[in-house]
Amino acid sequence: MTLKLYTYPGNKNAFKALIAAQYVGTKIEVPSFSMGVDNKKPEFLKLNPNGKVPTLETPTGGVWESNAIARYVARLSDKGLFGASAFEEALVEQWIDFTTTELDAPLLSWILPILGHWPYDKKKEEGAIAAVKKAMALLDRHLTKNTYLVGHAATLADIVGVCNLYHGYTKLFDEGFRKSFPHVTRWWLTLAHQPAFAAVLGEVKLCQQPMKFTPPKKDAAEKADGAAKKEAAPKKEKEPKKESAPKKAAAVEEEDPAEPKPEPKAKNPLDELPKSTMVLDAWKRLYSNTPGAKFREIAVNGLWAGADIPNSPTQEHFAGYDPEGFSIWFCDYKYPEENTVNYIVMNKVGGFLQRIDYVRKYAFGVMCILKDDKGQFPIRGVWIFRGQGIPPIMLDECYDLELYNWTRVDIADPKQKARVEDMIAEEATIDGLEHIECKIFK
Missing domain, CATH: 3.40.30.10 (Glutaredoxin)
Structure with missing residues (x-):
């Protein structure tokens, strides 16, 4: 063939x-x-x-x-690339999905702007790096006691995972970054040097100096050219014959009164709210920077009481949840009977989160994919929104909202508060159901 x-x-x-x-x-x-x-x-x-x-x-x-x-x-030959059982095959698919959605996606958001393929945004870069670190930490914990992602030999999960991390290890992860994830690095290098991998990847050179964004030289040249023109401009004003030229140019640039003016950009009503003691980005940094072993102690408790953000270069402190400036909501997918294939459900949730990127400034969400005894995968989540309701722009533009039942959380209710904490902590069991996967909007 x-x-x-x-x-x-x-x-x-x-x-x-x-x-x-x-x-x-x-x-x-x-x-x-x-x-x-x-x-x-x-x-x-x-x-x-x-x-x-x-x-x-x-x-x-x-x-x-x-x-x-x-x-x-x-699948062209039975060489065990999907594991040794139906269960291992499911795990192979699980890790393929994980390294693709939780590692490859934020890695692309990190490197493509640096390479000039996407517009560069420092805040988005910081968010992408935080997402990569969170996923790497989970992977590192798994590989603490496992040589491979599934079973005792390389599978397709390892192949896809190594390739998804290729740009990370060769262009972005310097020695300091790699030291934080020793088990992932061991696994990646072990596989990269196996004959089947080396035949395709060639000699792998680990990143020594991570790639960073630098403004295009063209911009600097244009600024220099503009500065030179400004310096030359005063000399031209002294020439009497050219005094009328600026007036003509101004006349040409005047707006045509018969032409309708563009509508002023509407302000987001959430930006007009009174200042809150809670900074949402600070909460996101607390969530992302807290080590897994102390997540309940620092991040979950810190959501209510406030906490110092671990590893913050500025010793940043998160002040805690402000019920006057924010509200918390549960969401529950209305049609769980549709959710019978795990990866399709994960794609459904991932698509929803991608479509509401415009509300990132005002929202934080945890979407939990569960499994019940009917073989269905219910989707349940918890969201923190700026203001006392679901952001108006989401209500106007996101058709996915109608697929969920939305219930405002009463944090004075111990059961509701505990449910919020379990979802944010990504506990193994949510609402008495097995917690299969979790997707975060931050």
Whole structure:
């Protein structure tokens, strides 16, 4: 069987299928491919209408999305890449989803602006780094007692995980960063040097100096050019023949009174609220920076009573929850009978959180995916909102809200308060149900 993988050189997402091919003994051709040219050709769009890479050409058609391609290749031969049992297969899928959504996604948010592919925003970068550290800490705890993610040999979960962390270990994670996650680093290096991985990754060089954002040189040149023009401007004003030129330019730039003026941008009513003693970003930093072993003690208790933020370079203190400036809400997905496939449910929650990115300044949320005895995956969450209700912009623009029942929390009720704490602490059992996965909006 002839397989062709279309990609550009160094695409870590293409590495997944190529490493899997090494394990199952399948040859994959990687033809020369020019992005911006070949991916727009009709024959390629028949394989992948998105026009993206990697894309795998098989005798029966195209397969796209890197994890799907890797799964396809891994199933071409029974080499144990999905574990040794149905349970281990589920764990393989679990870790594939985890490293993709909780590590690869924030890593892209961290590195792509540095590379110039996305606009750079320092606050978003800080949020991405915090998300990576949180996921790395969870992974490190798991690998404390495990050589591989699942079982006693490499599986597709390890292949996808190593590839998802490739840019982190080669471009972003310096020695100081790596020391915080010794078990993940041990696992990553062990696998990267195994023959099947090394045949694709080549010689791996760990990051020594992490990549950082630097403004484009063009901006500096434009500023310098603008400064030079300003310095030259006064000299021109002394020339009598050119005195009328600025007036003509001003006349041209005047607004046409017959042309309607653009509507002024409406202010967010939440920005007009009285100042609160609680700073939401400070809570998010407390949540992200608190070590797992002391999370209940510091972060959960600190939500109500306030706490010093661990590892804060400025010794920042979170003042505690302010019921006058904020409100807390439970949400419960109305149709749990629809939720019978775990990864589809996780994608559903992930899509909801992506669609409300515009409210990040005013909200913090924990979305818990549970499992009941019917094989269903109920979705239940807790949210902290600025103000005394759900943000108006969410009510106006987010259709997902109608899929949930929303109930305001009465923190004077010990049971409701305890439920808030259990969700934020990501306890193993929520509402008497097994807690499968948790997604955070911060």
